[in-house]
Amino acid sequence: MSVPSPEDFRFRRQVPDGDTRERLVCDSCGWIHYVNPKIVVGAVCVWQDKILLCRRAIEPRRGYWTIPAGYLEQEETPEAGAMREAKEEAGAEIALSGLLGVYSIPRISQVHLIYRATLLSPEVAVGEESLAVGLYDWAEIPWPDLAFPTVRWALQHHREVGAAAAFAPRTNPAEEQIPPR
Amino acid sequence: MSVPSPEDFRFRRQVPDGDTRERLVCDSCGWIHYVNPKIVVGAVCVWQDKILLCRRAIEPRRGYWTIPAGYLEQEETPEAGAMREAKEEAGAEIALSGLLGVYSIPRISQVHLIYRATLLSPEVAVGEESLAVGLYDWAEIPWPDLAFPTVRWALQHHREVGAAAAFAPRTNPAEEQIPPR
Numbered sequence: 001m002s003v004p005s006p007e008d009f010r011f012r013r014q015v016p017d018g019d020t021r022e023r024l025v026c027d028s029c030g031w032i033h034y035v036n037p038k039i040v041v042g043a044v045c046v047w048q049d050k051i052l053l054c055r056r057a058i059e060p061r062r063g064y065w066t067i068p069a070g071y072l073e074q075e076e077t078p079e080a081g082a083m084r085e086a087k088e089e090a091g092a093e094i095a096l097s098g099l100l101g102v103y104s105i106p107r108i109s110q111v112h113l114i115y116r117a118t119l120l121s122p123e124v125a126v127g128e129e130s131l132a133v134g135l136y137d138w139a140e141i142p143w144p145d146l147a148f149p150t151v152r153w154a155l156q157h158h159r160e161v162g163a164a165a166a167f168a169p170r171t172n173p174a175e176e177q178i179p180p181r
Numbered sequence: 182m183s184v185p186s187p188e189d190f191r192f193r194r195q196v197p198d199g200d201t202r203e204r205l206v207c208d209s210c211g212w213i214h215y216v217n218p219k220i221v222v223g224a225v226c227v228w229q230d231k232i233l234l235c236r237r238a239i240e241p242r243r244g245y246w247t248i249p250a251g252y253l254e255q256e257e258t259p260e261a262g263a264m265r266e267a268k269e270e271a272g273a274e275i276a277l278s279g280l281l282g283v284y285s286i287p288r289i290s291q292v293h294l295i296y297r298a299t300l301l302s303p304e305v306a307v308g309e310e311s312l313a314v315g316l317y318d319w320a321e322i323p324w325p326d327l328a329f330p331t332v333r334w335a336l337q338h339h340r341e342v343g344a345a346a347a348f349a350p351r352t353n354p355a356e357e358q359i360p361p362r
């Protein structure tokens with residue numbers, strides 16, 4: 001059986017009254033199906049000079065390396081979500097220390113909120129969505145095998161911020177905006 | 182005719198394989214209906230020492246005052262969304278100057294990204310979702326008639342940041358976390 005899409009349910013693309021954009025609106029009852037961007041939360045987590053990286057066990061980009069990150073859940077704060085992802089993907093207990101980056105990928109309607117964090121201990125463990133996890137020196141980061149550009153940006157911005165206690169969060173690097181679809 | 186909910190479509194609450202939370206999963210085809218938090222984008226917009234405020238023409242909180250803000254749209258960056266809202270609600274052309282606050286309201290699954298901005302001219306106009314718009318001195322802000330706590334936080338944080346060029350974005354004030362549902 002094929003996967004149903006909202007279009008199967010007598011939805012039609014139209015601009016609702018008082019709106020400026022096409023939405024999927026049900027012809028019979030007028031219900032409007034809003035679709036909005038998703039929030040990804042994550043953290044660059046450090047233990048002394050080492051950085052926590054996870055090798056992805058799931059698609060997309062299975063086998064490539066990432067920082068702990070994932071979709072924010074309903075009724076969850078971004079901070080709680082970033083801590084949950086570190087726990088789920090790497091068995092890591094962390095303390096957040098500031099918002100490092102706000103990255104947007106409009107092509108896939110995602111906004112990433114990436115924090116800086118300190119591991120409470122060097123004990124990490126392979127979670128269900130990871131093939132491997134570990135603590136790596138800056139020189140050991142597998143740059144060509146990072147899963148997403150945002151992972152690279154976050155690591156570079158973490159390095160750039162250095163020991164600063166208060167800093168403005170970084171955004172997409174100007175020289176590599178991801179083009180709209 | 183009543184408004185259909187996802188439950189009408191043979192969805193059942195269950196925990197999908199490899200997941201840790203209940204989702205609405207279709208019994209016949211296995212399709213998973215994910216629901217995620219929404220992003221609200223907005224800006225504290227200033228012209229010289231005056232702040233742009235809009236009186237809401239729509240529910241919730243019709244008749245109360247707000248800064249221009251609204252839901253981020255698909256394939257839109259937060260920065261573009263904040264500029265669009267200023268244009269739609271107050272006819273205002275703005276230039277953003279930094280991320281002022283990241284506020285979360287987990288009870289209603291919202292994350293607000295609020296920027297600082299400068300108006301490119303003092304020309305503002307009443308948009309479809311506003312009853313009135315205007316530029317107000319700090320002393321004129323109608324504190325008891327602000328629409329939402331996040332509006333008050335953003336205005337206070339704007340004042341607190343003052344003339345600083347680089348600053349860490351503020352989050353929910355510690356003394357008034359909005360409790361979970």
